[in-house]
Amino acid sequence: MTPALLVLGLNHERAPLAVRERLAIPDGRLPAALAELRGEAGLGEALLLATCNRVEVWGVERAADAAGAVTRWLASRGGAPPESLADVLYRHRGPEAVGHMAAVAAGLDSMVVGEPQILGQVKAAHAAAAAAGTVGPVLGDAVTQALRIARRVRTETDVGRGAVSVSYAAVELARKIFGDLQERTVVLIGAGEMGGLAARHLADLGVSRLVITSRTVERAEAIARETGGKAVPFEEYPRHAAAADILICAAAAPHVLVTAGQVAGWVAARPRPLFCIDLGVPRNVDRGVGRLADVYLYDVDDLEAVVEANRRAREREVARARQLIAEAVARLARTAAARTAAPTIRSLRAKLEEIRQAEVERTVARLAGRVGDRAPEVRAAVEAMSIALVSKILHGPIEQLKAAQAAPGGARLRALVRELFGLDGEDEEDPPREEPPP
Amino acid sequence: MDLALTGYLWATVQAVAELLGRRPAWPVPTRALLVSAWLVHTGGLLLRGVALGRPPVTGLHAALSLIVWAAVLLLLWAERRYRLRALPGFVLLPASLLGLIAAAAPEAAVFGTAGAGGMGHALLVVLGLGALAGNFAGGVMYVLQERALRRGAVAGLSRRLPPLGTLDRFSFHALVVGFPFLTLGIVLGTVSAARLYGPGWLWQPTPVVAAATWAIYAMTVSLRAGAGWGGRRAAYLALAGFAGMVVTVSVSLLLPTRHVALLGP
Numbered sequence: 203m204t205p206a207l208l209v210l211g212l213n214h215e216r217a218p219l220a221v222r223e224r225l226a227i228p229d230g231r232l233p234a235a236l237a238e239l240r241g242e243a244g245l246g247e248a249l250l251l252a253t254c255n256r257v258e259v260w261g262v263e264r265a266a267d268a269a270g271a272v273t274r275w276l277a278s279r280g281g282a283p284p285e286s287l288a289d290v291l292y293r294h295r296g297p298e299a300v301g302h303m304a305a306v307a308a309g310l311d312s313m314v315v316g317e318p319q320i321l322g323q324v325k326a327a328h329a330a331a332a333a334a335g336t337v338g339p340v341l342g343d344a345v346t347q348a349l350r351i352a353r354r355v356r357t358e359t360d361v362g363r364g365a366v367s368v369s370y371a372a373v374e375l376a377r378k379i380f381g382d383l384q385e386r387t388v389v390l391i392g393a394g395e396m397g398g399l400a401a402r403h404l405a406d407l408g409v410s411r412l413v414i415t416s417r418t419v420e421r422a423e424a425i426a427r428e429t430g431g432k433a434v435p436f437e438e439y440p441r442h443a444a445a446a447d448i449l450i451c452a453a454a455a456p457h458v459l460v461t462a463g464q465v466a467g468w469v470a471a472r473p474r475p476l477f478c479i480d481l482g483v484p485r486n487v488d489r490g491v492g493r494l495a496d497v498y499l500y501d502v503d504d505l506e507a508v509v510e511a512n513r514r515a516r517e518r519e520v521a522r523a524r525q526l527i528a529e530a531v532a533r534l535a536r537t538a539a540a541r542t543a544a545p546t547i548r549s550l551r552a553k554l555e556e557i558r559q560a561e562v563e564r565t566v567a568r569l570a571g572r573v574g575d576r577a578p579e580v581r582a583a584v585e586a587m588s589i590a591l592v593s594k595i596l597h598g599p600i601e602q603l604k605a606a607q608a609a610p611g612g613a614r615l616r617a618l619v620r621e622l623f624g625l626d627g628e629d630e631e632d633p634p635r636e637e638p639p640p
Numbered sequence: 641m642d643l644a645l646t647g648y649l650w651a652t653v654q655a656v657a658e659l660l661g662r663r664p665a666w667p668v669p670t671r672a673l674l675v676s677a678w679l680v681h682t683g684g685l686l687l688r689g690v691a692l693g694r695p696p697v698t699g700l701h702a703a704l705s706l707i708v709w710a711a712v713l714l715l716l717w718a719e720r721r722y723r724l725r726a727l728p729g730f731v732l733l734p735a736s737l738l739g740l741i742a743a744a745a746p747e748a749a750v751f752g753t754a755g756a757g758g759m760g761h762a763l764l765v766v767l768g769l770g771a772l773a774g775n776f777a778g779g780v781m782y783v784l785q786e787r788a789l790r791r792g793a794v795a796g797l798s799r800r801l802p803p804l805g806t807l808d809r810f811s812f813h814a815l816v817v818g819f820p821f822l823t824l825g826i827v828l829g830t831v832s833a834a835r836l837y838g839p840g841w842l843w844q845p846t847p848v849v850a851a852a853t854w855a856i857y858a859m860t861v862s863l864r865a866g867a868g869w870g871g872r873r874a875a876y877l878a879l880a881g882f883a884g885m886v887v888t889v890s891v892s893l894l895l896p897t898r899h900v901a902l903l904g905p
Contacts, residue, residue, distance in 0.1 A: 360661065364795050378789055381803035473868030475804065496871040498789060508792045515795035 207299040207344050210272050211258025214313055217290040224280040225257040236336040243275040244268035247341035249331040253323050255313055262340045301531040303348035308355040315516040316362035351530045361519040364512030369399040371508040372479050376448055379477050387411040389446035391439050393421035396481050397452025405429035413442045444468040450479045451486035462490030543603050546616045549625040558588045645739045647677025652732040659729035659800055678712045697762045700893055704742035710770035711735045718774055722810045726801050730777040757832030764825030771818030778811030779878030808870050811878055819857050826850050846892045853884030
């Protein structure tokens with residue numbers, strides 16, 4: 203039988219955490235689980251993708267009821283009857299399976315659409331299965347193709363773009379204002395959790411100067427140590443804030459710490475913008491600051507709105523990403539189908555060529571006594587006529603085979619041609635499996 | 641010019657589609673398309689110049705064609721230098737429109753015997769105009785990006801526009817390059833015309849609007865370089881300057897003034 207790709211699994215949309223956690227596979231158990239899939243579950247090749255949001259088996263069917271066997275294997279792991287998984291499991295075969303693998307790897311099926319970790323998780327699962335020796339040429343090729351398509355999806359669509367956490371939204375805005383952040387000065391007032399997180403992200407991007415101030419000196423010093431910044435006494439914050447390009451206010455203060463008048467004075471003395479992030483609740487920065495020229499003020503709600511807009515933008519891109527995957531998978535299917543029709547066409551040509559040559563020899567021999575010294579001329583005429591005849595007879599069937607190779611009836615047509623012409627040779631393709639009789 | 645214009649129009653459609661986040665139906669790399677069209681354009685201008693035996697600024701058609709040529713040349717350079725992927729969309733749209741107007745304008749030689757001063761004036765102004773078109777495009781992009789950022793709308797057009805800092809720097813550099821060309825071009829043109837018509841020329845519409853436009857740019861340069869202006873205010877000044885430039889070019893080339901007569905046969 204043709205080795206058929208199979209994807210069988212469940213994810214956060216189909217199964218609750220209670221089901222997913224029962225099916226979780228610890229790293230240490232992975233080689234044994236892969237070996238079981240190749241043994242009792244009837245797979246020729248196998249890969250296990252187990253993350254907190256999904257458990258999927260990617261494989262190549264060896265036995266006829268491999269899907270049923272994999273379902274029973276999963277059910278036995280979860281300690282439940284196989285029927286209980288019927289509603290939550292999804293199955294994909296052949297090119298559709300490659301499409302699903304690509305969609306998963308591109309993050310289209312993730313809880314946060316477009317999140318990048320899943321691509322690494324797929325690569326890790328592939329590496330683990332390869333190390334366990336359960337990935338062969340068919341699954342290996344499918345995973346490679348799926349990863350290639352996923353990378354294209356991430357490059358050509360906006361499905362993975364835009365921050366989806368508040369602290370990254372602050373960094374994204376900073377980059378939109380300044381571009382390169384390396385020469386910037388960041389001042390953090392208040393050393394709370396969210397302010398510290400934003401400061402760490404900015405430090406990772408290589409800002410040249412990070413000043414941290416907090417009423418709790420120890421916390422300011424801890425963040426300064428972690429980020430390579432400098433902790434300064436809280437009372438000095440206005441002096442440092444005046445020099446900031448990026449001012450993060452995250453103090454637990456019951457009143458406004460930064461007024462519009464103060465900021466107007468700071469920015470009047472310099473030719474560059476000020477990016478002000480107010481993470482305080484109640485807010486630390488006077489709202490009038492946001493109305494000053496070349497000053498950009500965002501509070502927690504503003505950043506949440508940016509995150510929400512980015513999430514919606516990613517979700518809008520999903521349709522485009524799926525279209526791109528469908529096109530890529532269709533191209534793969536056409537290429538695969540072209541390879542499938544080639545042996546039949548080759549056999550058909552060889553068979554008719556064999557018949558033609560035999561008939562030419564027989565005809566020339568019969569005419570030999572009657573044509574005398576015109577024998578070469580007669581042979582050439584018979585050859586030409588037979589070649590033209592065979593070529594014209596074959597033209598229709600070959601075109602039909604080529605046209606139908608990617609169509610649903612292609613495999614049946616190839617089987618019919620092989621049967622009609624008795625083309626059972628060495629390069630015979632496997633009997634069609636993708637089209638079971640109705 | 642027809643073949644080059646076709647290339648410019650195709651590149652414009654692609655650049656605008658890219659700006660709007662769409663995939664064009666027949667994607668050809670926009671830059672390759674633009675370079676090919678510009679080379680064809682250059683070849684056409686050279687052949688015309690050789691045939692005429694002087695720079696090919698002979699009429700409205702030729703002048704507009706040369707402006708488009710200079711704008712595309714500067715676009716190709718600036719896009720690479722400042723990594724402004726959004727720039728082609730903003731420059732090519734008006735440049736292609738100008739190209740279409742050029743194609744519709746009569747090809748007959750109108751600017752005949754302006755002499756070396758007139759030719760120098762035309763070439764300097766065209767080069768200055770190309771650079772100041774960059775200043776304008778930077779200003780437009782700055783205003784759009786700034787509005788998007790104030791609304792927190794970073795997901796749409798904002799994502800395809802460069803950061804404000806890059807746009808401000810690019811606008812300033814374009815201004816610094818374009819302003820001297822414009823100044824020299826205006827001085828050369830004024831001197832040449834004053835020799836022919838005397839001091840009365842200075843109260844003609846062309847020198848009056850040109851002086852006003854020059855004043856806007858001169859003020860922008862002094863505020864940016866001297867008072868450290870930048871950001872939104874500088875972007876609005878770039879828009880105002882270019883509006884003045886459009887008025888000046890329209891008055892200079894379209895109205896039947898002594899400017900055209902000066903360059904005429």
